[in-house]
Amino acid sequence: MAVINQAAAKLRAQLFESDELIVCPGVQDGLSARVCLQQGFKNLYMTGAGTAISLLGMPDLGLTTPTDMIRQASMLSSLDRSVPLIADIDTGFGGPVMVSRSVESYILGGVAGLHLEDQVVTKRCGHLGGKELVDTPTFVSRIRAAKEARDRLQSDLVIIARTDALQSLGFDEAISRLQAAIAAGADAVFLEGVKDRAQMKQFTETMAPTPCLINLVPGGLTPLINAKEAKELGYRIAIWPCFAMTHAYLAYQKAARELMETGAVTAGFTERQRAKEGDDVKEEQGQESGGIRELFELCGLSECVEFDKRMGGQTFSKGV
Numbered sequence: 001m002a003v004i005n006q007a008a009a010k011l012r013a014q015l016f017e018s019d020e021l022i023v024c025p026g027v028q029d030g031l032s033a034r035v036c037l038q039q040g041f042k043n044l045y046m047t048g049a050g051t052a053i054s055l056l057g058m059p060d061l062g063l064t065t066p067t068d069m070i071r072q073a074s075m076l077s078s079l080d081r082s083v084p085l086i087a088d089i090d091t092g093f094g095g096p097v098m099v100s101r102s103v104e105s106y107i108l109g110g111v112a113g114l115h116l117e118d119q120v121v122t123k124r125c126g127h128l129g130g131k132e133l134v135d136t137p138t139f140v141s142r143i144r145a146a147k148e149a150r151d152r153l154q155s156d157l158v159i160i161a162r163t164d165a166l167q168s169l170g171f172d173e174a175i176s177r178l179q180a181a182i183a184a185g186a187d188a189v190f191l192e193g194v195k196d197r198a199q200m201k202q203f204t205e206t207m208a209p210t211p212c213l214i215n216l217v218p219g220g221l222t223p224l225i226n227a228k229e230a231k232e233l234g235y236r237i238a239i240w241p242c243f244a245m246t247h248a249y250l251a252y253q254k255a256a257r258e259l260m261e262t263g264a265v266t267a268g269f270t271e272r273q274r275a276k277e278g279d280d281v282k283e284e285q286g287q288e289s290g291g292i293r294e295l296f297e298l299c300g301l302s303e304c305v306e307f308d309k310r311m312g313g314q315t316f317s318k319g320v
């Protein structure tokens with residue numbers, strides 16, 4: 001339990017014992033997480049939208065089950081337990097019993113923080129239209145159930161209350177929902193779909209001293225401010241869901257189109273290889289930048305081989 005709680009304790013210290021902006025690149029699978037860890041980010045964010053797209057090939061419409069989300073959040077937490085993960089838990093997936101069970105599973109999976117919202121269970125991405133909300137007592141019961149799970153497991157899990165009320169009910173109602181959530185045990189707050197800088201500032205000032213999260217979705221309702229601006233506007237956590245998925249999508253599309261049209265794969269790393277060949281720099285077969293071995297290395301190939309050996313295993317004694 002102590003090891004499982006370390007990331008949560010670290011996130012809590014980042015939030016309450018410093019004034020840093022907690023910068024969270026959105027990740028949805030092993031590859032995106034490994035790349036962000038390689039780049040040295042101190043925190044990660046598990047996007048529910050990205051998980052729906054990547055795991056199910058479906059839009060963010062409340063289709064991921066608790067099992068999908070728990071499994072993905074636990075896997076992402078396990079890649080580097082010194083890097084606290086904040087994970088989307090959507091609506092908590094049901095009534096208070098379900099919320100409590102789901103939060104317990106997130107904690108046992110090593111998740112450091114989560115955000116829990118006030119949409120109906122058949123939710124949708126906060127940046128789509130026609131969202132429906134539960135009433136404030138129902139929202140508060142979800143937060144209370146999350147806190148109960150945290151207290152029962154003696155965890156430092158950071159609970160972030162999210163409201164989607166801004167679009168349909170306005171700023172004041174959204175604030176009063178978040179204040180009710182704080183009274184029920186939320187540590188931080190997330191106003192979904194904030195529309196401009198003036199509203200960002202008004203939000204962080206109104207909620208002070210409670211830490212506020214900003215959600216910077218490409219193509220969403222909120223202007224894509226940068227980390228420096230987010231800090232200046234009073235935010236303490238910034239998440240960038242799906243920030244690299246657009247690039248990944250376009251890269252997949254380019255490679256797939258090429259294979260479809262030419263019957264050969266020359267996009268991506270082989271292009272760089274060719275450029276290098278033009279410079280008379282030949283790389284060994286299978287050693288190209290971006291080739292499969294590099295991806296395996298990114299995902300811990302050498303560490304696995306070394307671990308096997310250290311444990312007295314023979315699995316890789318003939319090399320890999």
Ligand SMILES: C[C@](O)(C(=O)O)[C@H](CC(=O)O)C(=O)O
Binds near residue numbers: 026217
């Ligand atoms: C933050 C969010 O819940 C997510 O799943 O990452 C989404 C983001 C998105 O749909 O891109 C949301 O804002 O609802």
